[in-house]
Amino acid sequence: MSVITRFAPSPTGFLHIGGARTALFNWLFAQHHGGHMLLRIEDTDRARSTDAAVAAIQDGLHWLGLDWQGEPISQFARAGRHAEIARQLLADGKAYHCYCTPSELAEMRETAKAEGRSLRYDGRWRDRAPDEAPKDAAPVIRLKAPQSGATVINDLVQGEVTVQNTEMDDMVLLRADGTPTYMLAVVVDDHDMAISHIIRGDDHLTNAIRQRQIYDLMGWTAPHFAHIPLIHGADGAKLSKRHGALGVEAYRDMGILPAALRNYLLRLGWSHGDDEIIESEQAIAWFDLDGVGKSAARFDIPRLENLNSHYIRSMDEGELCRLLGAQLQHSLDRDLSPVELDRLPLAIGALKERAKTLIDLADKAQFLVAGRPLAMEEKAAGLLTGDAPALLASAHVCLQSVAEWNLDALTAAVRDLAETEGLKLGKLAQPLRAALTGRNASPGIFEVLFFLGRQESLDRISDHMA
RNA sequence: GUCCCCAUCGUCUAGUGGCCCAGGACGCCGGCCUCUCACGCCGGAAACAGGGGUUCGACUCCCCUUGGGGACGCCA
Numbered sequence: 001m002s003v004i005t006r007f008a009p010s011p012t013g014f015l016h017i018g019g020a021r022t023a024l025f026n027w028l029f030a031q032h033h034g035g036h037m038l039l040r041i042e043d044t045d046r047a048r049s050t051d052a053a054v055a056a057i058q059d060g061l062h063w064l065g066l067d068w069q070g071e072p073i074s075q076f077a078r079a080g081r082h083a084e085i086a087r088q089l090l091a092d093g094k095a096y097h098c099y100c101t102p103s104e105l106a107e108m109r110e111t112a113k114a115e116g117r118s119l120r121y122d123g124r125w126r127d128r129a130p131d132e133a134p135k136d137a138a139p140v141i142r143l144k145a146p147q148s149g150a151t152v153i154n155d156l157v158q159g160e161v162t163v164q165n166t167e168m169d170d171m172v173l174l175r176a177d178g179t180p181t182y183m184l185a186v187v188v189d190d191h192d193m194a195i196s197h198i199i200r201g202d203d204h205l206t207n208a209i210r211q212r213q214i215y216d217l218m219g220w221t222a223p224h225f226a227h228i229p230l231i232h233g234a235d236g237a238k239l240s241k242r243h244g245a246l247g248v249e250a251y252r253d254m255g256i257l258p259a260a261l262r263n264y265l266l267r268l269g270w271s272h273g274d275d276e277i278i279e280s281e282q283a284i285a286w287f288d289l290d291g292v293g294k295s296a297a298r299f300d301i302p303r304l305e306n307l308n309s310h311y312i313r314s315m316d317e318g319e320l321c322r323l324l325g326a327q328l329q330h331s332l333d334r335d336l337s338p339v340e341l342d343r344l345p346l347a348i349g350a351l352k353e354r355a356k357t358l359i360d361l362a363d364k365a366q367f368l369v370a371g372r373p374l375a376m377e378e379k380a381a382g383l384l385t386g387d388a389p390a391l392l393a394s395a396h397v398c399l400q401s402v403a404e405w406n407l408d409a410l411t412a413a414v415r416d417l418a419e420t421e422g423l424k425l426g427k428l429a430q431p432l433r434a435a436l437t438g439r440n441a442s443p444g445i446f447e448v449l450f451f452l453g454r455q456e457s458l459d460r461i462s463d464h465m466a
Numbered sequence: 467g468u469c470c471c472c473a474u475c476g477u478c479u480a481g482u483g484g485c486c487c488a489g490g491a492c493g494c495c496g497g498c499c500u501c502u503c504a505c506g507c508c509g510g511a512a513a514c515a516g517g518g519g520u521u522c523g524a525c526u527c528c529c530c531u532u533g534g535g536g537a538c539g540c541c542a
Binding site: 043075112158161171174297300302304383418427443444445 | 491492504534541542
């Protein structure tokens with residue numbers, strides 16, 4: 001049997017981080033087994049579905065590097081097929097018309113709550129004769145669910161889950177307006193699309209029991225279920241808007257790399273021994289459902305940033321330069337000059353060791369594109385007091401005479417100067433750093449001189465010498 | 467309220483009855499390296515929710531309690 005999974009978001013917003021992980025697991029599982037993933041948009045709630053959300057979800061998936069087979073499938077477009085199944089169930093005596101009004105149902109729930117029972121529909125139309133139906137009311141179609149025994153699913157993550165049928169009511173399949181409910185639509189679509197494995201959040205666990213009843217009554221073989229635990233916010237509560245960054249594009253904007261987010265999301269709820277750094281190719285080879293844990297995980301930004309810094313350091317430098325250039329242009333709100341552009345590949349190796357995010361990287365590259373006179377940070381300004389200006393004047397003279405502006409020559413020149421002045425290197429390096437970068441922390445001072453070039457370096461030094 | 471699920475360091479987790487007075491990673495603390503900041507390296511503090519069983523032996527199996535989460539819509 002070939003493996004076909006599906007990612008089935010409802011288009012009511014961006015690609016939620018939890019949804020992203022669900023998509024990743026579906027994708028990985030399909031890839032691992034040589035199958036493929038389908039994308040189905042659960043848009044049967046017309047009032048809440050938007051095209052913008054559909055686009056945002058696809059963008060998010062693309063950015064994350066997850067692909068699916070064929071065109072996205074609109075669930076709403078298949079409403080006719082769903083209704084057909086509902087009518088078939090009705091004709092077979094496995095479903096029935098129910099004429100309860102919304103207020104009647106609300107009342108039912110309240111009474112049940114007051115009496116401490118579960119909030120279920122009481123099945124009052126289940127066995128009524130058709131001629132008792134009110135003339136002017138449109139009915140819904142409800143499933144005639146089994147009333148005794150139990151319904152069981154063998155979940156690939158959660159194990160065997162059993163619910164007594166007395167705990168469940170007759171769910172609505174088709175609304176009074178003839179449109180299908182989610183519960184019916186998922187089952188029909190998953191069946192028609194030949195989905196072999198349903199991998200989704202465990203908030204759907206009890207839904208799986210209800211869906212199982214439909215499969216059984218239709219005489220269909222149910223797919224394998226795998227309900228993965230939810231992701232919680234850093235405070236342990238359910239992830240919500242109050243926790244800030246939620247959509248994958250928010251992480252992109254924070255300067256997180258797709259590879260890092262993938263690795264992070266993978267390790268949230270799934271493990272392979274003590275392995276931490278797992279790139280996609282390895283993940284595909286290793287991923288399986290038995291590595292998925294059963295308990296919810298909290299989202300931890302420092303951990304994500306740590307992984308991100310790893311991927312920043314290990315990614316192709318040319319590609320990283322391109323990302324850095326784009327980020328710099330964005331924050332500067334101007335194009336980079338050819339001279340500035342040329343500094344990027346020189347400095348990228350030193351810069352990437354120090355960055356946790358792309359934003360961070362651009363910030364640390366700031367001195368490469370800053371105009372004179374340099375804006376001084378407070379701690380840098382402090383390094384330029386006392387005999388620093390005089391020291392810088394000596395440095396200016398010394399550096400002016402450097403024949404070849406390369407790392408070796410610059411290292412030798414600065415070290416020699418420190419020695420002749422009788423100073424520890426730090427005494428000279430810090431004022432130089434301040435003058436050259438406007439900060440008290442940067443890549444090594446010889447490198448900074450090299451990246452900036454002779455003219456720019458001398459100019460920046462002269463701005464602060466006595 | 468009813469039903470379902472879950473429970474190892476602050477966080478993510480390894481652990482499938484003896485290999486565990488519990489291992490790794492992030493974070494944190496200390497040190498080394500050092501022109502600063504990072505990187506890297508070395509070291510440290512830090513957990514089996516509680517109580518009963520089962521067993522020669524429980525982190526591992528069973529039960530209860532507690533705590534957390536989820537579901538109870540003509541939403542998905």
